[in-house]
Amino acid sequence: MGGARTWLASIALALLAVFALLVAGRADAQPQVTDDNIAAEIFADGPPEAGGEWLVALRFTPRSDEWHGYWSNPGDAGLGMELAWELPRGWSAGEPLYPVPHRLVLGGLMNHVYEGRYAVLVPIRVPRGANLEELEPISVTADYLACTDKICVPQRAVLELDPTAAEEDPRFIRWRAQIAPMLDSRANFAVEDERLRIGIPLPADMELSDPHVFVEEREFGKGRRLAYADEQTFFRDGDLLVAEVPLDQLNLPSEIVREPTPQRIEGILAFSRDVGVRFTAVPGAVPSAGKPVAAPDTPALWLLVLGALAGGLFLNVMPCVFPILSLKALSLARAGESQANARREGFAYTAGVLVACVGLGALLLALRSAGEAVGWAFQLQEPAVVIGLLVLATAITANLAGLFELPSIALTRGGEPAGAFATGLLAAFVATPCTGPFMAAALGAALILPPLEALLLFAALGLGLALPFLAIGLIPALRRMLPRPGAWMETFRKVMAVPMGLTALALLWLCFRLGGDELGWGAAGLMAIVLAILLVAGRRTGAIRQAAFVAILFVATLGIGFLPNLASEEVEVAQSLLDPVEFSEDALAEARASGRPVFVWFTADWCVSCKVNESVAIEREATRDAFVKARVITLRGDWTRRDPAITQFLADHGAAGVPLYLWYAPGEEGRQLPQVLGPDALVTLAQAVPARPANVLHDTSQSGAAGVRSD
Template sequence: MAFFRYLATLCALAAALLAIPAAAQNCPRGPDLMDRGSARLVAGGAIAPGESGQLALDFLPNEGWHGYWSNPGDAGQGMCIDWDLPEGWQAGEPLYPVPQTYVTQGLMNHIFEGEHAVLLPLTVPEGTPPGAYEVGLYADWLTCSDTLCVPQRASLTTTVQVGGTGTTHPGFEAWRTAIPPLLDSAARFEFRGDFLRVAIPLPASLELAAPHVFIETENVIDYAAPQVFRRDGDMLVAEIARGSLREEPQALRGLLAFDGAGGGVQFEAEPGDVPNGGTRIGPNALETPLALLLGGALLGGLLLNLMPCVFPILSLKALTLARAGGDERQARLEGLAYTAGVVMACLALGALLLVLRAGGAQVGWAFQLQEPLVVAALLVLATLITANFMGLFEIPSLPIRTRGEGGAFATGLLAAVVATPCTGPFMAAALGAALLLPAPQALLLFAALGLGLALPFLLLGFVPALRRMLPRPGAWMQTFRRLLAIPMGLTALALVWLAFRLGGTSFAFAALALAILPVVALSASRNGNRLVALIAVLAALYFAASLPFRMEEQVASSESVLEPVAYSEAALADARASGQPVFLWFTADWCLTCKVNEQVAIEREATRAAFEDAGVVAMRGDWTRRNPEITRFLEQWEAAGVPLYIWYPAGGEGEQLPQVLTPAMLAELAEGRD
């Protein structure tokens, strides 16, 4: 049944699309046809000569059928009118009530269900003698059900009384009330990146339960894309993904729906500056208390210390305190300096993230790891640290080797930079909220994340009892330092893999050469072989200069036993419409938590077999490279980064799964067990 319903819906959409050209042909007339409802033309009372009045085109579609707004959306057809008016009379643009949204197969239409009336302004010229005048029109519109679309046509007439007191239809006042009023003040709009941003003047006291913006000009926006709303005082700011129309209009008209129940206003917008920031509102508005979010950011930052690229740095810095002996003042200064470095780095990354998003870029947490050149730089840094741990060279000014506040501050910066690839437990909700909150509160969350990351070393600096628990300095420290080269070396290897995934084979080879050659140069210089050091430096410069030209446009996706469908908004809509359960996961090659979950719970034969038995559609969103569609989806679910796991039961709404998956969790979901 699902297949036949899907086929019928496709036929309906095709009929709607085929009907669209008729609206662009100045309404050519044909025989009347109203077999899916009826329409009538109704006068709104007497009109004095030289003044304007209104008619109503009242539609009564059959039950289960609907009509369309002037901009029908992704499919459908707007109404076309050809007038029969007395000489000198003028008809204005039709006035529509607030439409409803209707989504099918990933496409959004703007529709009217049940009876609805479109008001038609009419101006009577000066000097028109009083009396009754017949007014007529020919209308062509489209009426659709869930499975079929049928063009409708009708020649309609009514009598308009000029002068005197004519009778008014009893329903006319209700039709007039349903037309949203036009705002007195002009709205402003701007195109920023792939988004249209509209600032609509609206009192802050006005309740908006489920706002939605309808734009009259077709294809200016992506109709089905989520709309983000923020309050900035008496200004409502809407941010909507752009549509296929790339030419920027000089003016916009539209409607703002308040609540999905017919309330709204009309607005006219002109190009201008649109405020940044503001408080997120609407269905995806943030409800978690700020105190809980700060706690989550703090705990999430604390857990980042267990990352293989952070733990060695933290361990060596802790041992510098052990070597420092009982100098309380020095220990506290280093703890504060390290904390300042970590917090400053987190604030800088957070501020850059917010600035990029305000500029229209679709980025999330760890966005820097989606840039191949940044990954190459991190590979060079990780390789140098690994070689330093192994004792291949010594640089007194290297942050992890320097005592004192300056070294502690630099080490804090380093630890924060290498700790940002993933979101983890507690941290995900906090960073997702940071993308919804005003900038000051968002930066407070980033600062809390940094404080959590710095907390172990800060406590060591301020709590002598903890320092006394550290092992006493000795020869074993050299062995321990070389052991710490192992997790750092694994980090470097992971960055080589990531360079390959982001830029391809040639890019990864050049990045690896760029990482190794400085080590060769430093080791050769240490041994007095200056010629080898010079050659290594020149070769490193060559590979550094060639990196931007080695990046490949596309890199193949990783293999998976589930053989997942690649995520897109349309693919997800198709999968959900199939009537089968859907498991959707978002991952990235630079995300350690993602890879652990995949090995533990996703890439398993037991999971594959359970999915096959239950007919589950597996879908994967690979965020290794920047992908605006994935970023928009993450934002819908208030997630700042990956991993994100969504389970759609057959015919049901999505449910977000925990960020740490257990081996049997997915198989139990497929089998219908909680």
């Protein structure tokens, strides 16, 4: 009997262990070293014209997410790209134009990198009178570095392009939008002691969410060089932004120390992760005081803790948790229950919830620190975990329906800390698919706070989830308010089987969405086998019930180990009234470059809050009609399965998970919408868009690489 009462806890802990092994295996896998770790291709924006500037793109595609390339100044480590062109006589290649680089800190060293696909544009000057009829192909030899967190591999690509066959490429719209534009005003700089101070003309009302200066020059005379990983500071003096970049004093030979300070520096001022401007600076006066530029507003820790606590309370009304909580609460109200037993159950349940929430949070932080792109509810992106939860939900549904007795949540048993602890584990594990109201800021901050503060937020989330049952266990007056035990409780128990059964069906549907028909029908077969075992065992006791538990554990283990192999790489995309474009950074850049309003939403099939918002506010004819009238471009990011690009984008916007909704008015930065949308929230936004003549909207064709649609 004792083993039977703890089987639920064993399964929950086993699921955590299985998932940890799955993702740890991914994190520890060594990348395969080849000569094509970052592939390079060359494209032209149409044919060249004599006396003009011909734009050529070098597009780089990593073989997997772990590889990254470098900006012209790679930072503390790495190597910038070198290009050797073979051009017709009189033709000349200009300086490469780069997108805004990203910061990557490893072992205290900062690198300036590009993660994922990126394009570098190179302007080529075509002389007047050039004979464009009989041109030989041009070529370029690109030497660059491809790195992961563990290894670096030199790369060389010899690329060839026939100017006479070049055609306009619609992808250049997107690639141009990603290049940082040049400021039309010159900046000044000054080197003072161990600081490089740069005064950059910038309107005082321009928003800076995460400013950083990338400087192309490395050395600043007298043995001084940029301290890339040190914190930069910013302040404003009217329409001038002053950036202070720390310098290191190096112990170098005297002939190098005598090198003068450069007379011109170039760089990129990043406003946020992917938005910025290029600048050129010359020696000059730079103000030494001004109004500090505040870092992005982060709520006080106590406010974040309250948000996590409130978010945990909200999770109690989710359909997979409410039946368990209700039945455990009623079990405390039965006649003769002692205060000591009620207190023990309340504390045990709370301990189970806290162990699950803090354990999941610690695993999340560990995986992110190891370079894995995961977010909140990451466990539900793994087929093995979903299959385990499906078995668990099926067994609990059968128990609530009266098909067999499951001691850990039985109505007739109480005062059993092991059963209450197991129930808390289960409740927390299945209640965390989504970030709901109050949770967004807390969980988003948890990804960037120090580990102890982050774990405090996960613990507060767990405490909020456990609080109702803990209060019932500790406060006799609350227990007295509950209905007295009676025959009606058996009926109530069977009623509660309905939402739990719907949860099991939702998990089965999720198997289809995660891995296609083969995984879905395999999971359905596993579900049928579990139900058959339970029907045979029925409400019998002794050896038969023990054998049934062992059989279910055996079948579940086989299912978790084998069925994920059936998962398909291609899964049918869910239909939508808004006919959205699949989200990518490129698609978003192209949509914003069109001059039309853009709505982006991130969802997942396992996210209850997402599906509620979609039914209430997004998938509505009124929303579709308003969007068509306002010419809104819609993009949808589906996070049902692991997607590192979406994970990174969510983290960049302070979100640990879904849902996330962004609205881009024409020519403006994105506005983050609430996580709970009202029925007319999107309609109102679309109606507020000013009417614009069609001929000023730079629509792009459906044939474009990102697939942004024109009306």
